[in-house]
Amino acid sequence: MERLNDRHLDALREVGNIGAAHAATSLSVLLQRPVRITVPTVQLLSFDHVVDAVGGAEDVVVGTYFRIGGDFPGNLFFILPAESARVVLRAMWGEGSLGDDLQSEMAVSALGEMGNILTSSYLVSLSDFTHGKVETTVPAVAVDMAQAILQVGMLTADADSCLIIHTGAHIEELDIWCHFLLVPDPEGLMPLLTALGVHGG
Amino acid sequence: MITGNVVHVGMADLKVVHCPDRLRSVGLGSCVGVALWDPVTKVAGLAHVMLPSAEGFSSPQRAKFADTAVDWLVELMMERGGRRERLQAKLAGGAQMFTFAGKNDLLKIGPRNVEASRRALAKWSIPVVAEDVGGSTGRTIELYSEDGRLWIRTVRGGSIVL
Numbered sequence: 001m002e003r004l005n006d007r008h009l010d011a012l013r014e015v016g017n018i019g020a021a022h023a024a025t026s027l028s029v030l031l032q033r034p035v036r037i038t039v040p041t042v043q044l045l046s047f048d049h050v051v052d053a054v055g056g057a058e059d060v061v062v063g064t065y066f067r068i069g070g071d072f073p074g075n076l077f078f079i080l081p082a083e084s085a086r087v088v089l090r091a092m093w094g095e096g097s098l099g100d101d102l103q104s105e106m107a108v109s110a111l112g113e114m115g116n117i118l119t120s121s122y123l124v125s126l127s128d129f130t131h132g133k134v135e136t137t138v139p140a141v142a143v144d145m146a147q148a149i150l151q152v153g154m155l156t157a158d159a160d161s162c163l164i165i166h167t168g169a170h171i172e173e174l175d176i177w178c179h180f181l182l183v184p185d186p187e188g189l190m191p192l193l194t195a196l197g198v199h200g201g
Numbered sequence: 202m203i204t205g206n207v208v209h210v211g212m213a214d215l216k217v218v219h220c221p222d223r224l225r226s227v228g229l230g231s232c233v234g235v236a237l238w239d240p241v242t243k244v245a246g247l248a249h250v251m252l253p254s255a256e257g258f259s260s261p262q263r264a265k266f267a268d269t270a271v272d273w274l275v276e277l278m279m280e281r282g283g284r285r286e287r288l289q290a291k292l293a294g295g296a297q298m299f300t301f302a303g304k305n306d307l308l309k310i311g312p313r314n315v316e317a318s319r320r321a322l323a324k325w326s327i328p329v330v331a332e333d334v335g336g337s338t339g340r341t342i343e344l345y346s347e348d349g350r351l352w353i354r355t356v357r358g359g360s361i362v363l
Contacts, residue, residue: 057227058341148229152308152310160262
């Protein structure tokens with residue numbers, strides 16, 4: 001994996017860009033506010049540093065997780081930090097304290113549904129962009145420490161590090177951030193680069 | 202007042218310290234923290250394992266897998282003044298973070314990590330004197346070499362001491 005050159009990295013950044021842009025459009029419709037995405041970063045990170053993209057290891061986040069099958073096996077996460085999740089719930093449900101308890105069934109269900117919509121948008125665009133077969137399972141949602149949630153994406157990684165395609169999304173009117181993390185399996189990476197037309201340098 | 206250092210044990214890593222230092226692993230999800238302690242020499246060791254078995258992996262990171270990590274940790278403990286027959290173990294972690302697991306075996310790795318850790322310890326005849334495993338919650342743990350206590354914090358349940 002250390003043999004990735006600039007063209008590979010550019011192509012993977014484009015995946016993160018197109019996927020997150022689609023998802024951000026869905027998010028924007030959902031919240032009726034403009035959403036801006038960051039320039040994606042593509043990094044090979046040691047396990048302990050994966051979490052840095054979204055905050056501290058013990059920070060509470062709402063995480064939606066998709067296991068991706070098909071031509072490019074891997075993992076996709078939508079991560080919403082706890083404070084951002086509360087703001088989102090207030091924006092969807094109006095003012096009041098209904099959304100303060102993120103562990104409540106209604107909150108988990110609403111945020112899980114939102115995560116589902118956003119990650120689905122991301123994956124549809126990945127499939128369109130690569131003309132590849134992208135299979136997904138039912139998404140799973142959890143509210144807990146960021147590192148504990150992201151761990152599941154590292155189980156299929158190489159020895160001690162994994163490749164992360166990270167895109168941040170910023171909703172300025174609400175002053176909140178959320179994150180998309182695409183974590184291709186090592187054996188999913190080459191097929192992906194081939195589909196993107198950049199395999200072999 | 203004991204003022205030791207806190208030594209961080211990252212994912213797929215293991216460390217051994219002497220009194221008064223402490224060992225800390227943050228955000229254990231499906232990973233398992235295998236804590237060993239010798240009550241006489243106060244040598245403490247902690248492994249942060251991610252997967253049950255190194256079988257089928259070429260040139261594995263020994264600390265990443267429950268079977269090889271426990272072997273290595275016991276060896277290191279003995280080199281640093283621990284005695285195998287005095288060692289006692291505590292386990293924490295091995296959660297299933299996502300409950301709608303369906304057919305995805307990756308999401309069920311936590312309980313398998315716990316099982317593999319227990320088996321590896323049994324091979325060395327090291328008793329598991331306490332554990333806080335399974336469930337669906339992330340855990341941060343700290344092992345005190347001074348008295349072997351294992352402090353565990355979760356997001357929902359506050360903290361407990363084993």
